[in-house]
Amino acid sequence: MSETESIKAIKGGEFLIRETQADNIFIPEEWNEEQLMIAETCTNFLAQNVVPNLSRIDEQEEGLMPHLMDEAGALGLLSISIPEQYGGFGKDFKTSMLVTEKLGAGNSFSVAFSAHTGIGTLPILYYGNDAQKEKYIPKLASGEWKGAYCLTEPGAGSDANSGKARAKLSADGKYYLLTGQKMWITNAGFADIFTVFAKIDDDENLSAFIVEKDFEGLSLNTEEHKMGIKGSSTRQVFFNDCKIPVENLLSERQNGFKIAVNILNIGRIKLGGATVGASKEVITQAIRYANEREQFGRPISKYGAIRYKLAQQAIRTYASESAIYRASQNMEEAMEMYMASGLDETKAKLKGVEQFAIEAAIIKVHASESLDYVVDEGVQIYGGMGYSAEAPMDRAYRDSRINRIFEGTNEINRMLTVDMMLKRALKGELDLMGPAQKVAGELVSIPDFGGSEDEGLFTQEKKYIANFKKAVLMVAGAAVQKLMTQLGKEQEVLMYLADMLIELYVSESLQLRVEKLVGMKGEGAAKEQLDIMRVYINDAAGNIAKAGREAINSFADGDERRMMLMGLKRFTKTEDINTTQARRNIAAKLIEENRYCY
Amino acid sequence: MSETESIKAIKGGEFLIRETQADNIFIPEEWNEEQLMIAETCTNFLAQNVVPNLSRIDEQEEGLMPHLMDEAGALGLLSISIPEQYGGFGKDFKTSMLVTEKLGAGNSFSVAFSAHTGIGTLPILYYGNDAQKEKYIPKLASGEWKGAYCLTEPGAGSDANSGKARAKLSADGKYYLLTGQKMWITNAGFADIFTVFAKIDDDENLSAFIVEKDFEGLSLNTEEHKMGIKGSSTRQVFFNDCKIPVENLLSERQNGFKIAVNILNIGRIKLGGATVGASKEVITQAIRYANEREQFGRPISKYGAIRYKLAQQAIRTYASESAIYRASQNMEEAMEMYMASGLDETKAKLKGVEQFAIEAAIIKVHASESLDYVVDEGVQIYGGMGYSAEAPMDRAYRDSRINRIFEGTNEINRMLTVDMMLKRALKGELDLMGPAQKVAGELVSIPDFGGSEDEGLFTQEKKYIANFKKAVLMVAGAAVQKLMTQLGKEQEVLMYLADMLIELYVSESLQLRVEKLVGMKGEGAAKEQLDIMRVYINDAAGNIAKAGREAINSFADGDERRMMLMGLKRFTKTEDINTTQARRNIAAKLIEENRYCY
Numbered sequence A, B: 001m002s003e004t005e006s007i008k009a010i011k012g013g014e015f016l017i018r019e020t021q022a023d024n025i026f027i028p029e030e031w032n033e034e035q036l037m038i039a040e041t042c043t044n045f046l047a048q049n050v051v052p053n054l055s056r057i058d059e060q061e062e063g064l065m066p067h068l069m070d071e072a073g074a075l076g077l078l079s080i081s082i083p084e085q086y087g088g089f090g091k092d093f094k095t096s097m098l099v100t101e102k103l104g105a106g107n108s109f110s111v112a113f114s115a116h117t118g119i120g121t122l123p124i125l126y127y128g129n130d131a132q133k134e135k136y137i138p139k140l141a142s143g144e145w146k147g148a149y150c151l152t153e154p155g156a157g158s159d160a161n162s163g164k165a166r167a168k169l170s171a172d173g174k175y176y177l178l179t180g181q182k183m184w185i186t187n188a189g190f191a192d193i194f195t196v197f198a199k200i201d202d203d204e205n206l207s208a209f210i211v212e213k214d215f216e217g218l219s220l221n222t223e224e225h226k227m228g229i230k231g232s233s234t235r236q237v238f239f240n241d242c243k244i245p246v247e248n249l250l251s252e253r254q255n256g257f258k259i260a261v262n263i264l265n266i267g268r269i270k271l272g273g274a275t276v277g278a279s280k281e282v283i284t285q286a287i288r289y290a291n292e293r294e295q296f297g298r299p300i301s302k303y304g305a306i307r308y309k310l311a312q313q314a315i316r317t318y319a320s321e322s323a324i325y326r327a328s329q330n331m332e333e334a335m336e337m338y339m340a341s342g343l344d345e346t347k348a349k350l351k352g353v354e355q356f357a358i359e360a361a362i363i364k365v366h367a368s369e370s371l372d373y374v375v376d377e378g379v380q381i382y383g384g385m386g387y388s389a390e391a392p393m394d395r396a397y398r399d400s401r402i403n404r405i406f407e408g409t410n411e412i413n414r415m416l417t418v419d420m421m422l423k424r425a426l427k428g429e430l431d432l433m434g435p436a437q438k439v440a441g442e443l444v445s446i447p448d449f450g451g452s453e454d455e456g457l458f459t460q461e462k463k464y465i466a467n468f469k470k471a472v473l474m475v476a477g478a479a480v481q482k483l484m485t486q487l488g489k490e491q492e493v494l495m496y497l498a499d500m501l502i503e504l505y506v507s508e509s510l511q512l513r514v515e516k517l518v519g520m521k522g523e524g525a526a527k528e529q530l531d532i533m534r535v536y537i538n539d540a541a542g543n544i545a546k547a548g549r550e551a552i553n554s555f556a557d558g559d560e561r562r563m564m565l566m567g568l569k570r571f572t573k574t575e576d577i578n579t580t581q582a583r584r585n586i587a588a589k590l591i592e593e594n595r596y597c598y
C-alpha cells in the first residue's frame, strides 16, 4: 500500500467527520466462494453436532462440550485466523468474523467457542513470546487444549483494574506465587490454559500470566447456575499461592490491563458477529412458526402485527450486520497498512483493531440490543409456546441476555464510545473541533433549504446522514464546551451522545451497504434492502432527535438552547415515508422464503 | 346515587373525549387504614411464607404450593371480595386489587393466587346459580378447594372460541360427556375445580362447565417446562367422555364465550395490579443492590447511568399504578351505579367491569410492558449477578415475561382497545365522530397560540393531554374514514392507535393523580411525583407523535397528509424541560430511602 493510500485510509472514529464511499466498504454480499464454503461448514457443524444436542449441552453432560470443541477443532474451526506456522489457516479477520457469526447460532456452544478462540487464545497469540506461542498456540489452535480468561473478581467487574489478586516472586526467583479469586470464568470447568490477570506486589497495573490447569494451587469452584447459556461452563477459579514459572509471565510486567483492553476490543466486534448469527437463526425460526401456526383461520404470518415484528427483526439485524463487516474490513485494512509500514504482524493486528475500538464498542452495543429485540419478539410471535422450554425461543431469550453484560456492559461500552472519541480529539488524532465549530456557525446562518438537483437513489439518505453528523457534532461540541472536565460525571449526557453516535454509525453503514449492493446487482434486486435502509434511517432520525434533545435540555439554556434545538430539528428532519408499507414488503419476502433471507 | 350523578358518571372509553377532574379519581395515596393493614398482611405473608421458599416453590416441591394457598386462605386472602354469605369478606374491588398488587411480588405464588381467585373462582361466583355458588364458592373462598380455568387448546389460543372440545348429552340426559384437550392450564396439578369451556354438539359458541377433578374421564398431563413461573403448575388437561352432571352447566348454553371474555376483563386489570406489585419489589432490590455494589471506588447508585435506570423504572411503575387504580375506582362506581339502578349485585359487578374493558386492556398492556422494562434494567443494574440464578433478577426476568402472553397477548389487547372503542362509537354509546370532526375542523383553521393566562401547576400538562386527545381523534377519525371496513385488516394502524390511546390514558391518569396528591399534601410533598409526571408526559408526547406519524403516513396522501402531520406536530408539542435533572431528582429519593418509595 502506497504512502498516499495509507494517508487516505479512514481512521477509527473518523466516520463522524468524513464521508465514506460505498466502494470502500465490504458488504456481506461479497463473500467469496471459499468463505461461503467455510460458512457452510460451520452451519453444517451446528446442524449435525450442536442443534440436536442443545438440551444435553445445557445439562452440562460430562465431557460433551469439550468433545464438541474437539470436533470443531478437527474441522479447523478453532484456527481459522491462527497463522499457519502455528498450525492454523491464517485466514483474514473477516473470515474469522464470518465463522464467529455462523457459529453464533449455536447457543452455549457459541460462547464456549468464542471464549476459547478469543479471550482464551488471543492474549498468548498477540502478546506471547516465541517460546510461549510455540508451546501453547498449536494446541489451542487444534483444540487439544482449551483456553479461558480470568480477569473479573467478585469486587472487580467493570472496574477490572481494581482486582485484589496478587502475585509475588518466590524466594528462589523461579516462580510467581499467585493468590486470588477470579469469578465468572467461561470454560473454566474444562480449560487447560488460563490467562490470569493480577498485580505483582504493589504494582499499579495488572500483569498477565499463562497458567496451566495443573499448576499447583489452582482450584475450581462448582458451576454457577445461570439464567441462560447453561451449557457454557462458568466457575470461580481460586489461586492459592499458585506456582507459575516466571517464564509464564505474558508480555511485560504491568502490561496486563493493556492486554485485557485490547483483547476486549476484538471480543466486542466478535460478539457483534455472534449475535447477528443468533439473530438470523431466531428470525428464521420465528418466520417458520408464523407460517405454520394458524389462528382465526389463517397463518399468523398473514397478520400485520406479526409482519411488523418480522420486518423489524430483519431491519435491526441487517443494520447491525452492515456495521460489523464494514468495521471488520476497516480493521483488516488498518492491519495491512501497519504491516506495510513495517510493524510486525502481531503488533499490526493489535493496532488495527485498536484503531477501530470505537466502532467495536458501538457494534457491541447495537448488535447485542438487536438480538435482545429479536428474541423478545421471537417469544411473542410464538405466543404461549414462546414460554415453553420445549420450543426454541425460551432458550434463545435466556441465552441472549448475557450479551449486554459481558465484554464490558453496554453502559461501559456506551461511555467508552464517547470517551475514546473525545480523547482522540484531544490528542489531535481526530479533528472534531473544526467541524463542530463549523456546525455551530451554521446554526446562526440562514439554513440552505435549496433541494439538491441530483435526485439519485441515495441522495436523500446521504443528506440525512450528513445531517446526523452535524447533530452529533453540535451536541458533542456544546457538551464539551459547557461541561468541560465535568462531562465524565454527566453520564446521562455521555449516554445520549453514545446513542446518537451508534445510530449515526449504523445508519451510514447500512446506507453504504445498500448503495454498494445496488451497484452490484441493480435496484430491482435490492428492493427490500432499500426499504430496510429507509425504515431504519427514518427511525434513527427520531432516536437521534430524542437523545439530542434530552442532552441539550440538560445543559443548555435560553437562546443557546433554542438555537441548538432548532438546529437539531433541522439536522434530524426526514421526509415522510410509508414505513408501514415498507415493513410489509420486507416481511413479505421473509414469509415467502420462509427464512431470514437478507 | 342520584339520577343526575349517574348521568354524569364517566363511561368506559370516554376518557378520549371527556375531561376528568382530579377529585373524581382514586389514588393509591388514599388507602385507608384497614386497607393498609390488609396490604401489610399480604406483605408479611410473602416475607414469611413465600420469599424464603422461592426455590422450593420453583422446584414444585410436592404439596408446597397448595399448602401456601391454604395458608393464604387461612388469612382470608383468597376471599377478600367474596360476599360474606359465601364466607368472604365482601370487600370492594379496589381492596381486592390492592391484595393482588401486594401478592404480585410473590413470583409463581402470585400466579397461582391470581388464577385461583380470578379465573378459578369468578366464573362460578358471577355466573353460577345459587346451588352452584353455595356448593363451590365457600370452599374456593377458604382455599379448601383450588380452582383452574380451561379455555386454551393446542389449536385455539388467541382464537379461543375455535376450540375443538365437544360436549354431548348422555343418553339418560343426566350428564354432559365432554371430550377434548385443554392446554396451558394454570393450577391444573392441584386444582379441585375446573371451569371448562367447550361447545355442546354443533353449537356456534362455547358453553362453560364446572368440572370436579374426580369426575370420571378427566386426566392430567405432566408439568410443562417453562421459561419462568416454574413454581406455577401448568398442565394439559384431557377430557375423555368426562361425565359432567347436567346441573354443572354454568350459566346458559352457548354463554361460555361471553363468560370467558368477561372474566378476562377482570383478569386484565388484576394482572396490571400484580405486575405493579412485582415492579415495586424489583425496583427496591435494584436500589439496594446499586447502593451496596461498589465499582471505581463508589456505589454504582452514584452513577448517572444507573440513576437514569432507577428513575425510569419508578416513572413507568408509578404511571401504570395511577391508571390501574383510577380504572378500579371507575369500575367500582359503575358497579354501584348499576346496583342503584336495580341490577342484582353479580350482574352489576360484571357490567361495571365490562364498562371499563377498554381501560382494562390498556392497563394489561402498559403494566406488563412496564414490568418487563423494570426487570430488564434490574438485570442490567446487577451486572453479572443479574445473570446468576443465585440473585433475584434472573427469576424476576423470566417470571415477568409471561405477562405479555396470557390474559390475551398484548397484540390482541392492543387491537381490542381500538376495536372496542370504535364499536362503542358505532353503537352510539360514545360520540367520537363529533369530537373527531371538530378536530378535523381545527386543522384547517388558524391555531390559537394565545397562551392561557392561568399559569397553574398543571395548566401545561392539562393542555398537553387535551392535545393528545385531539391527536388520537384526528388519526382515528381519519383512519376510520379512509379505511372503513378495511381497518380491521390494517393491523399496524390499529397498533399505532392503541399505542396512542395507551399513552393518552396513562398520561392523564398520572397527571390527575399528581394533581390530587398535591391537593392533599401540598406541592412540597410531591416534588418528585411532579417530576415523574413531567418526564412521563414528555416521553408520551414523543411516542404519540411517532405512532401517529407512522399511522398517517400509511394511509394519507398529499395535502391531507401534510395537514394531518402539521396537526399532529401541534398536538404533540411540549415545552422543553430538563428531563435529566428531573430523573436525577426522582432517583435521589429512591436511593436515599433505599427502596421504592412513590
Ligand SMILES: Cc1cc2nc3c(=O)[nH]c(=O)nc-3n(C[C@H](O)[C@H](O)[C@H](O)COP(=O)(O)OP(=O)(O)OC[C@H]3O[C@@H](n4cnc5c(N)ncnc54)[C@H](O)[C@@H]3O)c2cc1C
Pocket (backbone or CB within 6 Å): A115, A149, A150, A151, A152, A156, A157, A158, A159, A183, A184, A185, A186, A187, A226, A234, A402, A405, A406, A407, A408, A409, A410, A411, A412, A491, B293, B294, B295, B296, B300, B303, B304, B305, B306, B380, B381, B382, B383, B384, B385, B387
Ligand atoms: C456468564 C458470564 C460469563 C463471564 N465470562 C467471563 C470470563 O470468561 N472472564 C472474565 O474475566 N469475566 C467474565 N465475566 C464477567 C463479566 O465480564 C462481568 O460480569 C462484567 O464485566 C460486569 O461486571 P460486574 O458483573 O462486576 O458488574 P458491575 O461492574 O458491578 O456492574 C453493575 C452495573 O453497574 C454499572 N456500572 C459499573 N461501573 C459503572 C460506572 N463507572 N458508571 C456507570 N455504570 C457503571 C454496570 O454497567 C452495570 O449496569 C462473565 C460474566 C458472566 C455473567
Ligand SMILES: Cc1cc2nc3c(=O)[nH]c(=O)nc-3n(C[C@H](O)[C@H](O)[C@H](O)COP(=O)(O)OP(=O)(O)OC[C@H]3O[C@@H](n4cnc5c(N)ncnc54)[C@H](O)[C@@H]3O)c2cc1C
Pocket (backbone or CB within 6 Å): A293, A294, A295, A296, A300, A303, A304, A305, A306, A380, A381, A382, A383, A384, A385, A387, B115, B149, B150, B151, B152, B156, B157, B158, B159, B183, B184, B185, B186, B187, B226, B234, B402, B405, B406, B407, B408, B409, B410, B411, B412, B491
Ligand atoms: C404459563 C401459561 C399459563 C397459562 N394459563 C392458562 C390458563 O390457566 N387457562 C387457559 O385457558 N389458558 C392459559 N394459558 C394460555 C394463554 O392464554 C395463551 O397462551 C394465549 O392466549 C396465547 O395463545 P397461544 O399461545 O395459542 O398463541 P397464539 O394465539 O398462537 O398467538 C401467537 C402469536 O400470534 C399473535 N396473534 C394471534 N392471533 C392474532 C391475530 N388475529 N392478529 C394478530 N396477531 C395474532 C399473538 O399475539 C402471538 O403473538 C396459559 C399460557 C401460558 C404460557
